Amino acid sequence: MSSPDIAGILDKSKELDQLRKEQEEVLTEINKMHKKLQATPEVVEKPGDNALAKLKALYVHAKELSEKEMNVSNLLLSQLDALLPSGPPGQPRRRMGNEQKRKRMKNDSDISRMSPSVRSQLELFASLKGEQVAARVMVTQEDAEKEEWLVVKVLHFDKETRELEVLDEEPGDDEEGGGQRKYKLPMTAIIPFPKRTDPSSAQDFPTGRHVLAVYPGTTALYKATVVNGHRKRKTDEYLLEFDDDEEDGALPQRVVPFHKVVALPDGHRQ
Numbered sequence: 001m002s003s004p005d006i007a008g009i010l011d012k013s014k015e016l017d018q019l020r021k022e023q024e025e026v027l028t029e030i031n032k033m034h035k036k037l038q039a040t041p042e043v044v045e046k047p048g049d050n051a052l053a054k055l056k057a058l059y060v061h062a063k064e065l066s067e068k069e070m071n072v073s074n075l076l077l078s079q080l081d082a083l084l085p086s087g088p089p090g091q092p093r094r095r096m097g098n099e100q101k102r103k104r105m106k107n108d109s110d111i112s113r114m115s116p117s118v119r120s121q122l123e124l125f126a127s128l129k130g131e132q133v134a135a136r137v138m139v140t141q142e143d144a145e146k147e148e149w150l151v152v153k154v155l156h157f158d159k160e161t162r163e164l165e166v167l168d169e170e171p172g173d174d175e176e177g178g179g180q181r182k183y184k185l186p187m188t189a190i191i192p193f194p195k196r197t198d199p200s201s202a203q204d205f206p207t208g209r210h211v212l213a214v215y216p217g218t219t220a221l222y223k224a225t226v227v228n229g230h231r232k233r234k235t236d237e238y239l240l241e242f243d244d245d246e247e248d249g250a251l252p253q254r255v256v257p258f259h260k261v262v263a264l265p266d267g268h269r270q
Contacts, residue, residue: 008266012076019069026062033058060200067201070121070192071263077188078136079266125164125187128154134212134221134262135166136189149221151214151260152183154190162187170219196259199236203263205229212268213240214260223264227253 033055135152138145152166168181191212194202205211205226213224224240238261241251 009076009079012072012079012266016069016072016076019065019072023062023065023069026058026065030055030058030062064200066120068203070124071203073121074188074191075263075266081186081188121187122159122162124192125157125162125190126159128157128164128190128192130154131192133166133193134191135183135185136265137168137183137185149212151219151221155182164190166190168219191262191265193262194259196257199258202258202261205238205261205263210264211238211240212262212264213238213242213256215242215245216254216256221262223268224254224256224261 033051037051037055131154132151133154134149136147136149137152139148140146150168150170152168154164154166156165158164163184163186166183166185168183170180207226207228209226211224211226212221214220215222222242222244224242226238227241228239236258237255238258239253240256240261241253245251245254
């Protein structure tokens, strides 16, 4: 593991700690508002009182912080996953020895002692059934495996193995008949999309930021650079330049809906 890798992990850990501190502060303010409303419920009926508006704003802020924590946690897990040595080729994914089974049983018995953030993350992934997400899969091209990011549909989430069964709904063009494909993937290979009905749930990526986005007219995600953010443009779309998308010596600017743009994972190798 190189020094830059370690530095990146430490930076994400610090960011995670800061988000949790901010969440605790917001929760404290929410509890204060609850006590105030319980003690003097008639206050909300007074002209000009904005207690309920403040409470709503606090809940919106808490939701944003929670989603940011989830995104940072996913990026940190992806970074760690990329650095961990993989097993030998051809090794069955689900086969495990007695020692691994004992570890799995111990992990299951510790579920009740999970941190709130971990429980929240498991609940989030369980709620993704039927939703489209971005998934990192390995595909075979010209007898070589290549990592790709695709739009897939979540069929099932197993809380015990922490694996998701997903479906690539786009028919392939391989020799096996070009049918739809199913994958079983770890949580670290999945990035939820922002809710298309709620632009405020999306991260506001600044100009110049590298992101992962669905290329128009496809179900594949590629690295792109933000030319203009959707909030700055006051629309529900980003203006992006995709890497290796050169036309006539220049990179064309593509319009992509906000709900098809996510943070670029650390260690992205596509």
